[in-house]
Each structure stands twice: as C-alpha cells, then as structure tokens.
Amino acid sequence: GAGVSQSPSNKVTEKGKDVELRCDPISGHTALYWYRQRLGQGLEFLIYFQGNSAPDKSGLPSDRFSAERTGESVSTLTIQRTQQEDSAVYLCASSLRWWADTQYFGPGTRLTVL
Amino acid sequence: AQKVTQAQTEISVVEKEDVTLDCVYETRDTTYYLFWYKQPPSGELVFLIRRNSFDEQNEISGRYSWNFQKSTSSFNFTITASQVVDSAVYFCALSEAGANSKLTFGKGITLSVRP
Numbered sequence: 001g002a003g004v005s006q007s008p009s010n011k012v013t014e015k016g017k018d019v020e021l022r023c024d025p026i027s028g029h030t031a032l033y034w035y036r037q038r039l040g041q042g043l044e045f046l047i048y049f050q051g052n053s054a055p056d057k058s059g060l061p062s063d064r065f066s067a068e069r070t071g072e073s074v075s076t077l078t079i080q081r082t083q084q085e086d087s088a089v090y091l092c093a094s095s096l097r098w099w100a101d102t103q104y105f106g107p108g109t110r111l112t113v114l
Numbered sequence: 115a116q117k118v119t120q121a122q123t124e125i126s127v128v129e130k131e132d133v134t135l136d137c138v139y140e141t142r143d144t145t146y147y148l149f150w151y152k153q154p155p156s157g158e159l160v161f162l163i164r165r166n167s168f169d170e171q172n173e174i175s176g177r178y179s180w181n182f183q184k185s186t187s188s189f190n191f192t193i194t195a196s197q198v199v200d201s202a203v204y205f206c207a208l209s210e211a212g213a214n215s216k217l218t219f220g221k222g223i224t225l226s227v228r229p
Contacts, residue, residue, distance in 0.1 A: 033216060042205060042219040056214045091159065093217075100147050100166075100211040105159035 002026065004106035006092050012112045013082055021077045021109045025094030032075050033103060034067060037089045046090075049075060050098045082113045116141045118208050120220035127196055128228050135191045135223050137206030143167075145211040148182065148189045153203040153222070165189065166211070196227045 005024045013019050025032050034046040045059040049069040060066070064082075069075040079086055089110050093103035117140040127133045139148065150162040163173060165182055173180045177194045193200055203224050207217040 031215070035217075042221040043207075043217070045216040045218070048214050048216055050214075056216065059216070089157065093159075095215070098215065100209060100215045102149070102161055102164050103215075103217060104161060105151075107156075107158045 004092055004094050004104055006090075006106040006109050008109060009107065010110045010112075012114065014114050015084060016081055018078065018080045019082055019111065021079075021090050021111070023075045023077070023092030023094075023106060025073070025075070025092070026096075026104060028072075029094035029096050029104075030072055031095045031098035031101065031103075032069055033093045033095075034075070034077050035091045035093065036061075037091060037108070039088070043091060046077070079111075082111075084113050087111055087113045116143075116146075116208050116210070116218040118206050118218055118220035120206055120223050122223045123221070124224045124226070126226040126228065129198060130195050132192060132194050133196050133225065133227075135193075135204050135206075135225070137189045137191065137220060139187050139189065139206070139208045141208060141210070143210050147209045147211060147215070149207040149209070149217065150180070150189075150191050151205045151207065153205065155202070159205070162191075193225075196225075198227050198229055201225060201227045 032049040035043040048056045052069045064080045067077045089108040091108045093105045095101035095103045119138045146167045148165045152160045181190045203222045205222045206220045209215040
C-alpha cells in the first residue's frame with residue numbers, strides 16, 4: 001500500500017513568511033508524529049497526534065509552530081514568521097497503534113528560509 | 115530522561131568487510147523499545163528493526179544482525195559482507211512503552227562502503 005506522503009518536497013521562503021507543511025499518513029494509522037532534522041543532526045521530536053488530538057506538543061520549539069490533524073488523516077504543520085534557524089527537513093511518521101508501535105516515515109519536506 | 119548515544123560519527127569500509135555500528139542508550143523505564151533506521155542518500159528513513167526490552171535474543175536478517183545487551187545498555191548493529199548499497203546514515207532510536215511513543219534518536223552514523 002501507499003506509504004506516508006509529504007508535500008511539498010521542497011519549500012524556499014523568505015524570513016518572516018508563514019509556511020504550511022502537509023503530511024498524509026498511511027491509511028488506518030492512528031498515531032502521527034512530526035520530527036525535525038537539522039543539517040548533520042539526528043531527528044528531534046516536535047509533536048504527536050493520537051487521532052486528531054495532540055497529547056504531547058512538548059517538542060514544538062516556539063509558539064510560532066503549530067499543528068493540526070483532521071480525524072485520523074492528514075496533518076498540517078504551520079510555521080509562522082519563519083526564521084533562518086527554522087531551516088531543516090521536517091519529517092512526518094505514522095504508526096498503526098499509538099502504543100509503542102513502529103513508526104514509518106515520509107520522505108520529508110526540506111524547508112529553506114532565506 | 116531518555117538518551118541515545120552513537121559515538122561513531124563516520125565509518126568507512128571496503129566492500130565485503132564486516133562493520134559494527136554501536137548504540138548505547140539511557141532510560142529509567144523498565145519497558146522500552148529500541149529501533150534502527152537507515153537513511154540512504156535519497157533521505158527517506160527506512161525501518162530496519164524494533165526490539166522490546168524483554169527480548170534479549172539476538173536477531174539476524176540476511177546480512178544484518180543485532181546484539182542487544184541490557185547489562186551494558188547497548189543495541190549494536192552489524193552488517194556482514196558490506197556492500198556499496200549499504201552506504202547511508204544509520205540511526206538508533208529509543209521509545210518508552212506508553213501513550214506517547216515518540217522516538218529519541220542518536221545523532222546517526224554515516225557509513226561509507228567503498229568498492
């Protein structure tokens with residue numbers, strides 16, 4: 001079946017603009033995660049969805065970052081007033097169950113803030 | 115707090131050599147899960163293995179094998195007879211067994227396999 005998809009694959013924006021990144025999880029997967037990967041670094045957790053609620057937003061770096069999810073489907077990560085330090089690859093993952101299940105990752109969105 | 119340490123940053127081997135990627139973890143939980151992911155140059159993370167804390171049996175899958183030792187908090191990954199296609203960044207990760215199974219990743223090991 002289809003894997004996790006993300007769009008756009010690349011996004012170049014100017015400092016101060018808002019951006020929206022989209023994630024389509026594997027159909028039927030109840031849990032959805034967002035991670036950020038800065039150049040040459042490991043992945044850092046941003047936010048987790050169980051269904052359409054977000055029990056853990058602890059990884060969001062500032063209040064400029066927000067995310068929502070529609071049912072057990074698509075999720076959108078929004079970054080307002082982008083800064084150069086927001087430049088990174090944003091990865092989405094989904095898992096069938098929300099309890100310690102394997103997470104499958106999408107190809108990521110590479111965000112460059114000029 | 116959870117932590118994953120991958121002390122090796124870059125490894126270069128010649129094709130057909132065996133190579134071991136080290137992973138050391140820290141957690142206060144008694145139930146947890148360990149993972150390895152591969153990130154080839156294309157960028158997409160590929161799941162390799164998931165192991166729970168109660169299963170210390172070593173696992174072998176083709177040329178890949180994993181050695182889990184709770185006594186040393188290590189979950190090492192060995193590639194036997196490496197191939198050029200094994201060139202990638204390899205991440206070890208840890209999650210709690212709970213409602214939020216967010217992954218804590220190590221910084222990754224860049225493996226280069228030369229022909």
